[in-house]
């Protein structure tokens with residue numbers, strides 16, 4: 434249970450109510466809310482809340498700060514780097530491209546050049562890969578940090594990178610412009626809290642078996658722990674379908690936009706696991722209202738160290754961008 438202070442409550446009234454709440458096993462989250470430790474609260478105690486001038490309201494839903502009830506208007510997230518500027522949540526639809534994982538300096542610089550030549554402003558720059566099997570390529574790790582540093586200093590691409598734990602988060606915070614929390618970490622609540630306090634915008638990917646309520650509750654962790662710039666990413670869910678790696682949940686895009694004020698982007702690569710499906714799905718995502726597309730692009734997908742089967746080649750990227758622009762226009766938006 435979440436108890437909110439009344440808007441513009443006086444500090445001394447807040448203090449009085451806060452000490453009452455603490456006595457009843459509530460602890461503060463941010464400056465405007467207290468959360469119950471989960472112990473039962475009697476009807477009589479609830480009645481007593483109303484005696485306090487600072488009492489606002491009780492929220493019993495699993496998510497609130499990411500909801501349209503809390504904020505009706507879309508959250509706009511502006512990210513700027515050198516001459517690059519993108520806005521998530523507005524009319525334009527930013528495109529994030531790049532390999533599943535950085536593999537070498539040469540490969541990373543070529544990938545960056547490919548994106549730049551296609552007018553893409555955001556790049557996947559992953560070093561630490563959360564892989565299902567320990568036998569799969571785990572990313573360059575710390576050895577690749579100099580590559581991330583070079584990309585950050587020598588290009589104006591906005592870099593997205595993912596930590597698997599709070600140690601890697603600290604390392605990435607220096608060079609990444611957006612921190613990604615992957616599907617396997619959506620419910621790692623300690624990592625969510627740590628990521629929120631780093632101060633960078635966050636792409637939060639939906640857990641592969643998570644409901645939308647659980648997804649938005651995870652977003653609430655980020656918002657409550659101080660990060661307002663949260664971008665939700667639909668990336669496919671686990672179903673009985675075996676023709677795809679995951680099942681793209683296209684309906685989740687408009688549904689999330691109904692439920693939440695946060696921008697919603699779509700990842701057709703991990704959603705399908707299949708290069709041939711990626712363009713159609715990207716277009717479907719845009720038509721369904723996605724506020725961004727993230728797709729894996731590799732110079733030679735058949736030689737990729739990870740996820741080559743779902744990566745587009747350098748040549749396929751401009752073709753997709755051209756078609757994406759047409760669909761975006763049909764829904765009164767544009768690709769950036």
Ligand code: PEP
Pocket residue numbers: 533559563595614615616617638668703
């Ligand atoms: C990724 O985007 O690099 C990734 C691993 O995706 P997901 O967490 O959706 O599997």
Ligand code: MN
Pocket residue numbers: 533534703729739740
């Ligand atoms: Mn991948």
